[in-house]
Amino acid sequence: xxxxxxxxxxxxxxxxxxxxxxxxxxxxxxxxxxxxxxxxxxxxxxxxxxxxxxxxxxxxxxxxxxxxxxxxxxxxxxxxxxxxxxxxxxxxxxxxxxxxxxxxxxxxxxxxxxxxxxxxxxxxxxxxxxxxxxxxxxxxxxxxxxxxxxxxxxxxxxxxxxxxxxxxxxxxxxxxxxxxxxxxxxxxxxxxxxxxxxxxxxxxxxxxxxxxxxxxxxxxxxxxxxxxxxxxxxxxxxxxxxxxxxxxxxxxxxx
Numbered sequence: 001x002x003x004x005x006x007x008x009x010x011x012x013x014x015x016x017x018x019x020x021x022x023x024x025x026x027x028x029x030x031x032x033x034x035x036x037x038x039x040x041x042x043x044x045x046x047x048x049x050x051x052x053x054x055x056x057x058x059x060x061x062x063x064x065x066x067x068x069x070x071x072x073x074x075x076x077x078x079x080x081x082x083x084x085x086x087x088x089x090x091x092x093x094x095x096x097x098x099x100x101x102x103x104x105x106x107x108x109x110x111x112x113x114x115x116x117x118x119x120x121x122x123x124x125x126x127x128x129x130x131x132x133x134x135x136x137x138x139x140x141x142x143x144x145x146x147x148x149x150x151x152x153x154x155x156x157x158x159x160x161x162x163x164x165x166x167x168x169x170x171x172x173x174x175x176x177x178x179x180x181x182x183x184x185x186x187x188x189x190x191x192x193x194x195x196x197x198x199x200x201x202x203x204x205x206x207x208x209x210x211x212x213x214x215x216x217x218x219x220x221x222x223x224x225x226x227x228x229x230x231x232x233x234x235x236x237x238x239x240x241x242x243x244x245x246x247x248x249x250x251x252x253x254x255x
Contacts, residue, residue: 020222
């Protein structure tokens with residue numbers, strides 16, 4: 001098993017890509033620190049997986065934009081499981097399609113805090129533990145970081161910041177044996193995707209159009225992105241660091 005007896009912290013782990021990562025890492029033998037704002041969904045997911053393997057998932061309610069609380073949660077997970085081998089900085093949000101003229105600087109500051117500064121904080125607080133295990137940091141960015149997205153200047157900017165941060169931190173942390181990579185999904189069938197579609201005039205047509213962008217004519221499942229993260233967290237990717245893995249189902253090939 002690729003992650004047997006190792007520990008991973010996954011932010012935003014109760015739903016969507018985060019939940020897909022939780023399920024994949026759990027199936028690979030890992031112990032999971034599941035952090036999320038949604039207590040009901042987090043506790044339900046943790047309870048189901050703990051019924052399969054006792055005391056393998058620890059859920060903590062956490063707002064990653066509250067950096068004091070975030071650090072407390074990371075420390076508590078490490079104390080509970082005894083070590084930390086990986087952190088997946090996945091928590092984030094996608095605002096409705098909005099022109100730059102209508103997106104205030106205050107909104108941008110808040111979005112940057114949730115989508116990027118939480119990634120910075122997660123890496124910063126996890127590094128002291130990851131140095132001990134020669135572990136990994138995985139940042140969930142987006143293909144919008146390199147392709148852009150119409151009426152999404154703010155979101156794309158936060159995701160681009162994650163990629164630049166990944167590359168710079170890989171140089172710094174690699175000297176201490178810690179690998180840092182990013183995953184750039186294109187379109188994933190998540191609750192967040194459906195929430196975004198609901199902001200448009202014709203949600204169903206929007207979802208169908210989004211699915212058709214991939215060469216497979218479908219969106220990725222959260223578990224498929226979780227498998228990419230598992231590869232990056234495992235010894236099978238021991239020579240990869242500073243990479244922005246485009247998990248896009250070929251969506252950019254005919255861009």
